Amino acid sequence: MHVVCTGGGTAGHVVPAIPVIQALLAEGHRVSFVGSRSGLEAQLLGDLPIAYHGIAAGKLRRYLSFENFLDAFKVLFGILEALVLLKRLKADVVFSKGGFVSFPLVLAAGLWRIPVVAHESDLTPGLANRLALPFVHSLCVNFPDTKPARFAGRLICTGTPVRQALLDGSPERGRALLGVDAGRRILLVTGGSLGADRLNAVVRAALPQLLPEADVVLVCGPGKLSGIERTGFHEFEFVSDAWGDLLACADLVVSRAGANTLYELLCLGKPNILVPLSRKASRGDQIENAAYARRQGFSRVLQEEDLAPQPLVALVIDALEETHSGRMAGFQPPDSVRLICEAITEAVKAA
Helix, strand or coil, X not given: CEEEEXXXXXXXXXXCHHHHHHHHHHCCCEEEEEEECCCHHHHHHCCCCCEEEEECCCCCXXXXXXXXXXXXXXXXXXXXXXXXXXXXHCCCEEEECCCCCHHHHHHHHHXXXXXXXXXXXXXXXXXXXXXXXXXXXEEEECCCCCCCCCCCCEEEECCCCCCHHHHCCCHHHHHHHHXXXXXXXXXEEECCCCCCHHHHHHHHHCHHHHCCCCEEEEECCXXXXXXXXXXXXXXXXXXXXXXXXXXXXXXXXXXXXXXXXHHHHHHHCCCEEEXXXXXXXXXXXXXXXXXXXXXXXXXXXXXXXXXXXXXHXXXXXXXXXXXXXXXXXXXXXXXXXXXXXXXXXXHHHHC
């Protein structure tokens, strides 16, 4: 079986596909990946023994912009490239992780009647996946509440594949990296791979109130170090190999509300405070993710417009005083990789 995977635009549309690709390779299947010509996706895939193909990709925007006109031609050209590429690769099935890079390939697969299995991490599908739904045989979703309107295909709640390195994180290694004793609580704050300027600023301003409660670890983003030197304050631009260890040793995590990040926190059973991106900076998917997590009792939520030192400190102190993680303790993640691989195999058999 030849599985052609696609997805991109951000790391969140590539990284969760890696465990699926590894499992498919272990089963003896042939795997190729189609991403953008920028090569971002190829870098994220690392040394996986798969062929990488770049096609033209135009960003799908939800607002008026002159760039939409230019990108429309990129999308059309990307569809033509995808049609030729899928015919040449003799693909049996397409697995799409979403993002604007995926749409030309999914549309081309639909035109060639190649079955498509897609994965949606957010509570509601993003624009690329919504446009692709008419061509999707099976849609794998993160949350059982995700039920796209007018989707006639098979809907499967699989959760999202989580990197083994996160699951294998060691609190002892994390504390050793920070130099923090076992009796001291740790607050981990992250704004994502690029950081979050406002979140960084609020956390730094709140340090006088936060540090008596816990050591504060701030992952601020590339080029955003403050140079602040205070006992108990640990600042990193980015954390790669040790990320699982830092998560493992954290007593509380403050984070954006991206679906992949939220799902990782649930799988690790980490008490958390979510600060979703506002609708001014996104389509509102993080607000929906955070609202769902709060309804389920998994998370506390602080909206972007309410983000300030005092509200943050109050939420952190309240969360640190809890001795358990509430309903999160009963969260049982499904075997995402197995379920997605089964969906891919069944789509081929049904074709």
